[in-house]
Amino acid sequence: QVQLVESGGGLVQPGGSLRLSCAASGRIFSVVFLGWYRQAPEKERELVATITRSGSSNYADSVKGRFTISRDNAKNTLYLQMNSLKPEDTAVYYCNADIRSPLQRNYWGQGTQVTVSS
16 A cells, blocks of 8 residues: 655746655655656656655756755655746656565656646
């Protein structure tokens, strides 16, 4: 009964900010957060940001300088701070992680909608 649940999405005006959370719950032996993805209407899913085991991060060119990925391992939670939001950021955002419980498998969150509109 391990699951990955996202929250924090919503409607925001251009230039605004949102902070997304992705919490892993259940009988977790270990979790390795991999990153955030998004899927806009009529587009394929794209990688937004990655985070390594050591904590280093990488971003899609479209979000560099505006988004920040981070994690709190003690809380089994992944975050995505989104600043200076643009209408082009409108999408369903998903987190991705490898969770051992005790066997490792890849998990996706259910997705949280982010809408950037005036």
